[in-house]
Amino acid sequence: MTSSSAWTTAEDGGPGVVIAGGVEIPLRNVWLLLLYASEFYQSGPEAFDGIEEYPEKLPELLAELLVASTEDRLKRPLTPAFASTSRDLSRVRGTIDTLRTESHQLLSRGLVACRFEELTVDTARNRMIRTALDSVAPLCTAEELSRRCRAQSLRLGSLGVGVLNLRAGERDPQLRLTRNDARDRSVLLAAKLALQLALPSGYMTPGHGRGNLSERQFRHLFERAVAGFFTAHGRGRGWKVQRGRKVDWKASEATVGLAAVLPHMVTEVWIDHPATGRRLILDTKFTAALSSSKFARETLRSGHLLELYAFVRAQESPTDPLAAGAGGLLLYPAVNGTLMESFVTAGHRLGAATVDLSLSSVEVRDQLITAVRPYLG
Numbered sequence: 001m002t003s004s005s006a007w008t009t010a011e012d013g014g015p016g017v018v019i020a021g022g023v024e025i026p027l028r029n030v031w032l033l034l035l036y037a038s039e040f041y042q043s044g045p046e047a048f049d050g051i052e053e054y055p056e057k058l059p060e061l062l063a064e065l066l067v068a069s070t071e072d073r074l075k076r077p078l079t080p081a082f083a084s085t086s087r088d089l090s091r092v093r094g095t096i097d098t099l100r101t102e103s104h105q106l107l108s109r110g111l112v113a114c115r116f117e118e119l120t121v122d123t124a125r126n127r128m129i130r131t132a133l134d135s136v137a138p139l140c141t142a143e144e145l146s147r148r149c150r151a152q153s154l155r156l157g158s159l160g161v162g163v164l165n166l167r168a169g170e171r172d173p174q175l176r177l178t179r180n181d182a183r184d185r186s187v188l189l190a191a192k193l194a195l196q197l198a199l200p201s202g203y204m205t206p207g208h209g210r211g212n213l214s215e216r217q218f219r220h221l222f223e224r225a226v227a228g229f230f231t232a233h234g235r236g237r238g239w240k241v242q243r244g245r246k247v248d249w250k251a252s253e254a255t256v257g258l259a260a261v262l263p264h265m266v267t268e269v270w271i272d273h274p275a276t277g278r279r280l281i282l283d284t285k286f287t288a289a290l291s292s293s294k295f296a297r298e299t300l301r302s303g304h305l306l307e308l309y310a311f312v313r314a315q316e317s318p319t320d321p322l323a324a325g326a327g328g329l330l331l332y333p334a335v336n337g338t339l340m341e342s343f344v345t346a347g348h349r350l351g352a353a354t355v356d357l358s359l360s361s362v363e364v365r366d367q368l369i370t371a372v373r374p375y376l377g
Contacts (some may be wrong), residue, residue, distance in 0.1 A: 028055045
């Protein structure tokens with residue numbers, strides 16, 4: 001798969017089609033990757049079992065959860081919380097914002113700029129839920145469900161709950177969830193995913209509008225989706241999945257300035273299966289799996305293989321029982337093509353595989369599972 005500067009819906013590409021690097025990918029599979037990458041999927045809510053088989057229904061399922069939760073929440077008063085507020089007042093409250101008071105000559109008008117904590121229902125989590133209702137409403141094919149989303153959003157607005165400023169990067173507000181928030185955790189994760197379905201440049205509704213996802217954003221999405229899928233998939237199999245694990249160079253006799261210039265070795269996805277004594281270091285790439293060589297034939301990219309080989313050899317340790325036979329896999333997104341090859345060198349199985357994003361969501365899932373089977377069983 002060739003890289004592209006943007007992913008856009010094509011007006012002539014048919015409903016629910018995303019154009020990436022000149023090829024067509026079903027919109028449902030972009031939503032599938034967003035689902036896999038989400039905390040919502042990794043938390044494993046039982047009510048959504050099987051949703052990965054029908055990602056085109058994801059907006060409706062999220063909308064149903066958000067609407068039902070909001071309707072239940074509004075049967076009782078919204079829980080207020082203290083929030084930082086700035087306001088021009090006729091008397092001092094909290095601390096004085098001297099700069100604003102002086103620059104706007106507020107004293108001449110009998111006012112003073114103040115910063116203070118105020119009890120309000122316009123909290124980050126309430127704004128997130130309201131914005132998610134607005135965001136998912138256009139994605140619902142059922143008009144009645146779309147209407148209910150908008151109605152609940154208006155009810156929250158009438159109580160003083162605002163919306164997130166998506167243009168200012170508030171799409172994913174940082175919310176601290178405690179053990180007392182167990183009841184709200186599922187709906188907040190659903191709201192977070194609903195906001196991500198409406199991609200940064202607009203709604204990717206089949207047959208409506210145009211949306212964009214940059215190459216950097218998609219590369220990050222594909223990496224998070226792969227890690228999220230194996231985290232959820234391996235939970236019942238005893239797998240231990242880690243993202244961003246560092247590997248030591250095991251450097252010796254280093255020069256004085258080496259520490260300042262030596263790059264970190266950070267793996268994207270690291271999977272251990274202690275029960276079988278197996279380990280897999282998985283590296284995702286957003287480019288074509290094969291490249292043309294000087295001998296006019298297509299080969300695996302040597303740079304990618306050498307990097308993977310370095311990861312696998314660097315983790316070797318006589319005190320680590322999983323290190324000696326650890327495997328390494330390069331995983332590429334692809335369209336209308338399949339690749340799955342591997343070989344053994346120095347006691348480690350290395351390989352490359354593709355995930356064809358033009359296929360159905362079930363086939364995408366099966367390809368992910370098949371790709372790691374030679375390494376994890």
